[in-house]
Every structure is written in structure tokens, then in C-alpha cells.
Amino acid sequence: MNEVHQLLRAHRSIRKFTDETLSDRMVSDIVKSGLCAATSSNLQATTVIRVKDPDKRVRIAEVAGGQRSIETAGAFLVWCADLHRTRRACEAAGGTMTSGMTEQFVIATIDVALAAQNAVVAAESMGLGICYIGAIRNDPQTVSDLLELPRDVYPVFGLCLGVPDQDPEVKPRLPIEVVLKDDVYSFDDEPQQIAEYDETMRAYYRSRTGGTKASCWTEEMAGLVDGERRPHMRQFLAERGFEMR
Amino acid sequence: MNEVHQLLRAHRSIRKFTDETLSDRMVSDIVKSGLCAATSSNLQATTVIRVKDPDKRVRIAEVAGGQRSIETAGAFLVWCADLHRTRRACEAAGGTMTSGMTEQFVIATIDVALAAQNAVVAAESMGLGICYIGAIRNDPQTVSDLLELPRDVYPVFGLCLGVPDQDPEVKPRLPIEVVLKDDVYSFDDEPQQIAEYDETMRAYYRSRTGGTKASCWTEEMAGLVDGERRPHMRQFLAERGFEMR
Incomplete structure (x- = not known):
């Protein structure tokens, strides 16, 4: 396994950073490498807002349920899908422009995610840690107002970047046999494989929390999708120009 | 600039491959490294179908407007967003499960894109070339039928992987000043910067096509969004269980 594979497999989210601010040059280099990812039909629908204003970072941290690392990370970026x-x-x-097409929404969102993940790999190759902040979508209108996003732009996720001040374990992933299939979608062998993964995850949480968290993937999924989640997203997106026609 | 940044910045789509088939082990290693990307709330919504059946690859190439590399690449993968x-x-x-939420669609699509881009970096670190195939969404129902995808799963994009049999130039990207902003979305200086990029792109296309293609980013964008694009996507997704509520 070469060094790049090793780097990718060592990924874990970092939620605690030293107080070292990242230089403009460093952030610019990371984002530049990110933008070298593939982009659909050269659309380049990505816009990145680096949030420097401490007050804005406090407000965004509140939106994201009080995640302090948004205030303290060496840099905090909001990745936006931009059709403006x-x-x-x-x-x-x-x-x-014919706007509001579902396909445009799909293309723009994928464009942003590919560029962001490339930037994440670039950052991690420099010894930095990262954490995606999907929770800015708890209140995407407030985030859009703070950053003065025009119509046809929406904030997809945030990204904390910085020098790690913690060293968490890598979280185990679903077995490759569950995820990678040949020619057709089948799941005959899955119950057994997922039962084994559930045991792995129970052990992981026990070890990480000193025994206080007892959960597994199957239970996590029930908690995640049993019930509505961010039901405001449809209307928010429509008001931004992503009507999903 | 470290070697990982150099690798990322050397990316270009490869559309011509040698006839070397990639081993199961190699593809599995690439996808495994891909899946180490961040995933929202541990959802892991990615399923990858490796299409080996030559007839299916012919059919998918037809869907994608006759892109021959889908038939000839060392491996062809369909990356699916999987809430099934x-x-x-x-x-x-x-x-x-409460299904059909727009937020679920966003999360699952991002999950897939992050994993795929990680896999792309992994593949390129081994000297392989790649090309994303968004054009499977020309007829996503046919692709879904061929791969027997169940409800709550949709094919996001294809990915050709293989040993490159061409050596195209890296395509220039928008200037970083256009894409990366501080604290607010502004575009006061953009017209000049984009005019310069348009000139860069004209020179790039002239050089790549021996003078037969005369276009630039601004004109490309008009061609891309002036008019409907894949208008079937909304209904297709709704029928798959992604109603966008």
C-alpha cells in the first residue's frame, strides 16, 4: 500500500485544534489543490468562503449546535454550490439561464463535494486535521445571510481545518463486501456481515468512551432516519433558486 | 508543495486506456481507501457496482452518448447513493424510515462524492487514470434496471479507471481569487479575472485541438445552462424514493 493510500486510510475527524491560525497562503494552496478535482462540463460550481470574523464564527457555531471547533479551528471554510x-x-x-433544474442541483453539489474532498486530502497531507460540518444546514438561511450569499448559491457544508490537538482512533467502516458489488445490487450475505460490523462498532464505542456509549451501526441508522431530518431544506433551497424542477 | 499536492494538481480526465483489466484486488483496495473519506453521521450511503459484464458496459456506453472508454477502461464502476x-x-x-426528505438526498449524494473522490486520488497515486461519467444520468432508469438497483438507491455517476493510453494537458481552473473569498460573497473584481481566464481557456482549446475549437469558459457556461438539462431527473428520483420533500 503506497503512502497516499496510507494517508487516506488514516483519516479521522478532528474536533480539537491548537490555537494556530492557518496563513492565507496555506489555505489558498489547499483550496487550489482542491479545485483541481474533476468538475462536470468545466462548470466549477464551487465557491469557498473563509470565515475570519470571530462574531460570524460564533453565530455559525450556534447554528451547528454549539460545535466549539468552528470558533477555534485554524481556519473555517464554508463550501458553497454556486450557480450565480x-x-x-x-x-x-x-x-x-434556465434555473431550478434538479440536475443542476445534483451537478453543483457533486462539484463542491469533489473539490472539498481533494482539499481535505491536501490538508491532511500537510499534517492538518479536518472536520466537515454538515450541521450548518440546521439553519442554512442564517448562514447564507451572514455570508451575504446571493440567489443561486447555497452553503453545502462547513469545514474546520487546523493543527490537531487530539489523536482519535480511525472509525471502522462497513466491510468492503457490503459496499462493492459485481454487476448487480444484491445483499444476500449482508445480514451476517453487518452483524459482525455492529460488533466491531460496539467495541469501538466502548473503547472510545470508556464503556459509556453502547451503540452500533444498525442502531445509529435507526436514530438517523426514523423521523424527519432538516425538513426546512426543501423550502430553503427553493427560495435560493434550487426549485428541483 | 508536497507530493500529494503535486498529485492532485496533475489531475486530468483520461478517456483512452490500454487494454489492461484491473484486478479485483486492485479495485477493492482503491474503493476501500475511498470509503475512508468522512461520512455524515456514519451513514456510509455509498454502494459501488463494478460492471464486468461486457453487454452491460455496451448498454451503459450507449446511455452515456457513446463514450467508448466505458467499454474499454480497466474497470468501470457505478457509484450509487444507497438509502436502501x-x-x-x-x-x-x-x-x-422516513424517506424522501431532501436533506437525505443531499447527505447521501455528498457521501458518495466524497468517497469517490478519495478513490480517485487513490487510483491516481498508483499511476492510473480516471474519468467521471455523469452522462449515466442521461437515462438513469436504464442504468438502474441493468444493475437491478432497488428503491432508495440511485446511480450518481460512473467512473472509468485504467492505465492511461494518452497524456492530455491539465485543464486550467478559474483563478483562486474568484473562488475563495473572505467573510462575504462578493464579485466586484470578477469580470476582469474571468476575462483573463477566458483568454487562458481559448489558448488551451486552440492548443489542444490544433485550432479547431474556439471557446472559453463564459461561452461554455451559456451552452450548459441556457435551456433544460436532464429534465427527467426530478421524476426519476421521485420514483426511486427520493421525493425531495
Whole structure:
């Protein structure tokens, strides 16, 4: 296994950082490497807002349920799906953008995720730690207002970056046999494989929490999808110009 | 700039491969490293179908507008957003999945994209070339039927992997000043920066096509979003269980 594979497999989310601020140059280099990821039809729908203003970081941390690392990380970035730039380009070329298509939403969201993950690999290769902050979608309107995002732009997720001040274990993943299949989707052998993974996860949580957390993947999933989750997203996106037609 | 940054910045899509098939072990290692990417709340919504059946690859190439590399690449993978596994887990734990939420669609799609981009970096670190195939969404129902995807699963994109048999230039990206902003979304200096990028892209296309292609980013964007694009996506997704509520 080469060093890049080793780097990728060593990933874990970092939620505690030293107080070292990352330089503009460092963040710019990381984002530049991120943007070298593939982009659909050269769309480049990614816009990244680095949030430096401490008050804004406090507000965003509140939105995200009080995640302190948003305030303390060496850098905090909001990754946005941006079709506003596309609209301006289309109009500059004398066209009219047909907006609100579901496909556009899919393409723009994927574009952002590919670029962000590339940036994450770039950051981790420099010894930095990262944590994605999906919880900015708890109140994406407040985040959009703080960052003055125009229509046709939405904040997909946040990203904390910085020098790690903790060294957590790598979280075990589902067995590869469950995830990678040949030619057809089948799940005949899955119950046994997932039962084994559930045991692995129970042991992982016991070890990580000193025995206070007793959960497993199957139970986590029930907690995650039994009930509505961020039900405001549909209307929020529609108001931003992503009507999902 | 370290070697990982250099690797990321050397990315270009490869559309011509030698006839070397990638071993199961190699593909498994690549996908395993991919799956080490962050995943929202440990959801792990990614399922990867490796398409080995030559007939299926011919059919998928047709769907994708005749992209021959889908038939000839050393491996062809379809990356799927999978909430069917989540549903089974939820039910196994005695719960009932609330499906069709827009937020679930966003989370699952991002999960897949992060894992795929990690896998791409892993593959490129081994000297392989890749090309994302968004065009499987030209007819995602046919792809779903071929791969026997159940409800709550949709094919996000394809991925060709293999030993490169071409050596194209790296495609220039938008200037970092356009993409990375501090604290607020602003675009005051953008017209000038984008005009310069348009010139860069004209030179790139002239050089790559021997002068036959004369286009630039601004014109490309007009071609891309002036008019409907894959208008079937909304209904397709709704029928798969992604109703976007």
C-alpha cells in the first residue's frame, strides 16, 4: 500500500485544534489543490468562503449546535454550490439561464463535494486535521445571510481545518463486501456481515468512551432516519433558486 | 508543495486506456481507501457496482452518448447513493424510515462524492487514470434496471479507471481569487479575472485541438445552462424514493 493510500486510510475527524491560525497562503494552496478535482462540463460550481470574523464564527457555531471547533479551528471554510457565477457568465454571453433544474442541483453539489474532498486530502497531507460540518444546514438561511450569499448559491457544508490537538482512533467502516458489488445490487450475505460490523462498532464505542456509549451501526441508522431530518431544506433551497424542477 | 499536492494538481480526465483489466484486488483496495473519506453521521450511503459484464458496459456506453472508454477502461464502476441499506438497518432495529426528505438526498449524494473522490486520488497515486461519467444520468432508469438497483438507491455517476493510453494537458481552473473569498460573497473584481481566464481557456482549446475549437469558459457556461438539462431527473428520483420533500 503506497503512502497516499496510507494517508487516506488514516483519516479521522478532528474536533480539537491548537490555537494556530492557518496563513492565507496555506489555505489558498489547499483550496487550489482542491479545485483541481474533476468538475462536470468545466462548470466549477464551487465557491469557498473563509470565515475570519470571530462574531460570524460564533453565530455559525450556534447554528451547528454549539460545535466549539468552528470558533477555534485554524481556519473555517464554508463550501458553497454556486450557480450565480454560472448565471452571470451565461448572461454575459447573451444567454438566459434556465434555473431550478434538479440536475443542476445534483451537478453543483457533486462539484463542491469533489473539490472539498481533494482539499481535505491536501490538508491532511500537510499534517492538518479536518472536520466537515454538515450541521450548518440546521439553519442554512442564517448562514447564507451572514455570508451575504446571493440567489443561486447555497452553503453545502462547513469545514474546520487546523493543527490537531487530539489523536482519535480511525472509525471502522462497513466491510468492503457490503459496499462493492459485481454487476448487480444484491445483499444476500449482508445480514451476517453487518452483524459482525455492529460488533466491531460496539467495541469501538466502548473503547472510545470508556464503556459509556453502547451503540452500533444498525442502531445509529435507526436514530438517523426514523423521523424527519432538516425538513426546512426543501423550502430553503427553493427560495435560493434550487426549485428541483 | 508536497507530493500529494503535486498529485492532485496533475489531475486530468483520461478517456483512452490500454487494454489492461484491473484486478479485483486492485479495485477493492482503491474503493476501500475511498470509503475512508468522512461520512455524515456514519451513514456510509455509498454502494459501488463494478460492471464486468461486457453487454452491460455496451448498454451503459450507449446511455452515456457513446463514450467508448466505458467499454474499454480497466474497470468501470457505478457509484450509487444507497438509502436502501439504511432502511434495512432501521427496520432491523425496529424503526421505520422516513424517506424522501431532501436533506437525505443531499447527505447521501455528498457521501458518495466524497468517497469517490478519495478513490480517485487513490487510483491516481498508483499511476492510473480516471474519468467521471455523469452522462449515466442521461437515462438513469436504464442504468438502474441493468444493475437491478432497488428503491432508495440511485446511480450518481460512473467512473472509468485504467492505465492511461494518452497524456492530455491539465485543464486550467478559474483563478483562486474568484473562488475563495473572505467573510462575504462578493464579485466586484470578477469580470476582469474571468476575462483573463477566458483568454487562458481559448489558448488551451486552440492548443489542444490544433485550432479547431474556439471557446472559453463564459461561452461554455451559456451552452450548459441556457435551456433544460436532464429534465427527467426530478421524476426519476421521485420514483426511486427520493421525493425531495
